[in-house]
Amino acid sequence: MASAVKDSRPGYGQLLRTPGAWTFLLPGFLARQPFAMLTIGITLLVQHTTGSYGSAGAVTAATGVSMALCAPQSGKLADRFGQRAVLLPGVVMHVVGVVALIVLALAHAPLWALVAVAVPTGASTPQVGPMVRARWAARLGGSPLMPTAAAFESVTDEFTFVVGPVLATALCTGIHPAAGLVAEAVLTLAGGLLFASQRRTQPPVHRAQADDRPRVSALSVPGVRVLIVAFLGIGTVFGGMQVSLTAFTQHIGHPGINGVLYGIFAAGNMLAGIACGAIAWKVGPRRRLLVAFGLLAVATTPLWAVTAVPLLAAVGLIVGLCIAPALISGYTLVESLVPAAARTEAFTWLTGAVALGQAAASSAAGQLSDRFGPSAGFLVPLAGTALALSVLLTLRAHLRPHASAVVAGSTAHGTDYQAVAVAKDRERELANA
Numbered sequence: 001m002a003s004a005v006k007d008s009r010p011g012y013g014q015l016l017r018t019p020g021a022w023t024f025l026l027p028g029f030l031a032r033q034p035f036a037m038l039t040i041g042i043t044l045l046v047q048h049t050t051g052s053y054g055s056a057g058a059v060t061a062a063t064g065v066s067m068a069l070c071a072p073q074s075g076k077l078a079d080r081f082g083q084r085a086v087l088l089p090g091v092v093m094h095v096v097g098v099v100a101l102i103v104l105a106l107a108h109a110p111l112w113a114l115v116a117v118a119v120p121t122g123a124s125t126p127q128v129g130p131m132v133r134a135r136w137a138a139r140l141g142g143s144p145l146m147p148t149a150a151a152f153e154s155v156t157d158e159f160t161f162v163v164g165p166v167l168a169t170a171l172c173t174g175i176h177p178a179a180g181l182v183a184e185a186v187l188t189l190a191g192g193l194l195f196a197s198q199r200r201t202q203p204p205v206h207r208a209q210a211d212d213r214p215r216v217s218a219l220s221v222p223g224v225r226v227l228i229v230a231f232l233g234i235g236t237v238f239g240g241m242q243v244s245l246t247a248f249t250q251h252i253g254h255p256g257i258n259g260v261l262y263g264i265f266a267a268g269n270m271l272a273g274i275a276c277g278a279i280a281w282k283v284g285p286r287r288r289l290l291v292a293f294g295l296l297a298v299a300t301t302p303l304w305a306v307t308a309v310p311l312l313a314a315v316g317l318i319v320g321l322c323i324a325p326a327l328i329s330g331y332t333l334v335e336s337l338v339p340a341a342a343r344t345e346a347f348t349w350l351t352g353a354v355a356l357g358q359a360a361a362s363s364a365a366g367q368l369s370d371r372f373g374p375s376a377g378f379l380v381p382l383a384g385t386a387l388a389l390s391v392l393l394t395l396r397a398h399l400r401p402h403a404s405a406v407v408a409g410s411t412a413h414g415t416d417y418q419a420v421a422v423a424k425d426r427e428r429e430l431a432n433a
Contacts, residue, residue, distance in 0.1 A: 011278060015148045018139055024201045028132040029156060031191030034184040036164025038125065039063060041172065041180035042101065046114060048177040049105045055114075059101075061359055062115045063122035068356035070123035075130055075348030076217065079341055082205045083131050084196045090124045091192035097121030098185040102178045126192050129157055130347030131202075137335050137343050138203035147281055150331040154324050155273040203340065218346035222398040223337040226391065227330050228353045230293060233388025234326060235357020237300065237319065237381040241265055242358075243365040244303070244377030248312070251374040257309065264313050268320025276328050285336075286399045289329035293392055296322035297385040303378035319381070333399060357384065 015021070039060045046056040078086045101117045136149040168180035218224050245261050281288065299319045306312045330350060338346045361384060365377030392399075 011148065012152065015145050015152060018145070020139065020201045021136075024132060024135050024195065024198045027191060027195040027198060028128055028135075029160075030187065031126060031128040031195040032132075032156070032160055033164055033167075033191065034188040035125065035129065036160045037168040037180060037184040037187070038098075038122075040164075041168045041184050042118070044169065044172040045102065045105050045177045045181055048172075049108060050111070055111050058111065059114045059118045061363070062118040064355055064359040066119045066122035067125045068352040068359070071125070071127050071130075071348040071352040071355075072219070072345055074127050075345035076342070078127075078131060078134070078344045079203075080205065083134075083202045083344070084199060087126055087131075087192055087196040090126050091188055091196070093124040094121060094126060095185045095189050097124060098181055098188075102181050106178060126188060127344075127348050127351065128192070128195060129153065130344055130351050131195075133331060133334075133347045134203050134344040135201050138340065139201065146335050147276070147285065147328060147332045148278075150328040151273050151276040151278075151324070153331070154276075154327050155270055159270065203344065218338050218342040218349055221338055221342075221346070222395070223333065223400075224346050224349060226395045226398050227333065227337075228349055229391045230289070230326070230330055230388050231350045231353035232357035232360075233293075233384045234296075234323060235354040235359075236361035236384025236388075237296070237323060238354070239358035239361030240365045240377060240380035240384070241316070241319070243362050244369060244374065244380070245316075247366075247369040247374035247377055252309070254309075261309070261313055261316055265316040265320040268317040269323045270320075272321040272324035273328065276325055285329040285332040286396065289326060289333065289399065290392060290396060292322060292325035292329060293385065293389050296326055297382070297389045300378075300381040300385050303381065304375045306378075307375070337399070 016025075042060050042063060043056045046059050050056065074086055074090065097117060097120050101114065101121055104113055104117060133150070133153055136153070137146070140146050140149060168184065171179035171183055242262065245265075249257050249261065296319070299315070299322045302315055303312075303319070306315055331347070334343060334346045334350070361380045365380045368376040368379060
């Protein structure tokens with residue numbers, strides 16, 4: 001299959017013609033919508049019942065941190081026992097947690113009780129996005145369509161984070177403060193079960209055998225640790241932009257344009273993601289990641305000094321345009337750095353890193369905005385990307401693709417002849433990586 005794919009120019013049309021792709025794409029799209037609805041739904045409900053943004057932020061932070069810390073463990077279990085085995089109990093636990101959180105909030109339970117329930121609710125959030133990426137990696141092997149698949153998933157994620165919060169906000173403000181979380185629970189249950197039912201496209205299970213060497217964790221791969229730092233930096237952009245744009249628009253007396261400014265930022269991300277997937281790249285993902293991250297750090301530099309709305313919109317658009325290439329290149333590198341038996345875990349580490357960076361940046365940007373003015377919060381994306389870029393440049397050797405990882409991934413499918421061909425292709429690409 002991989003050789004057949006290589007005969008055609010990589011593109012979205014070729015990608016979507018991959019056998020079996022639609023059977024997991026549509027359920028996966030439905031199942032990942034709640035991911036972007038959870039935190040905003042909690043914020044609106046808890047703020048309504050407690051009257052405190054601080055309490056809402058504490059509950060939301062507990063959810064986000066537990067999600068970021070537990071997501072990699074979910075990915076590791078999915079690699080070992082299969083996605084279905086992890087999704088089914090996870091979906092049920094998450095729905096129970098959301099229902100309990102709604103009941104406690106409406107009953108005006110103390111803050112500690114809300115935080116206590118928020119922890120397992122966030123920890124059990126289904127990691128559908130990484131699971132879809134793992135299915136793409138299993139279907140495509142080492143084909144040139146992997147960057148296109150990474151771009152497609154980046155655009156899908158961004159679309160989710162545009163639609164999800166809008167839907168949750170509309171339900172909470174137009175129907176009932178708990179309606180957003182109710183919809184999140186219903187979509188999680190329906191989408192999660194439907195996605196879990198697609199057994200034919202899930203990656204092979206890699207169970208440890210008695211005569212096997214110890215199982216390799218994705219975190220033991222040096223390149224994955226470097227990518228985690230990079231994705232933490234990307235998370236600081238999302239968190240810092242959200243809080244700082246809100247503070248800025250409130251300061252100038254036009255809070256209504258906050259959504260417009262963030263929408264322009266998100267649109268830049270989506271447009272760049274679409275473009276990245278349509279290009280037949282001749283430059284390796286390692287070099288693309290370094291260039292994209294350098295541009296991202298430069299693009300965030302003037303944010304704190306901008307005071308005019310049109311100029312801030314333009315800079316925000318440029319920042320958004322730089323994010324997608326960095327994300328896509330990072331996700332593409334996973335396929336060549338990590339053996340197939342640990343790829344879902346690797347994808348969840350990166351997704352969790354973005355969430356953790358976003359949570360930390362939101363808190364830091366809020367503190368800076370309160371103490372030093374609304375523009376001070378924009379220093380957080382600058383600091384986060386600059387630190388991540390310095391780590392990338394220092395440890396860039398760890399990001400060089402290794403043919404051995406591709407061989408391990410391909411031989412797990414019992415296709416040694418494909419593994420040899422892919423490995424040779426990888427060796428030829430190293431010079432451009």
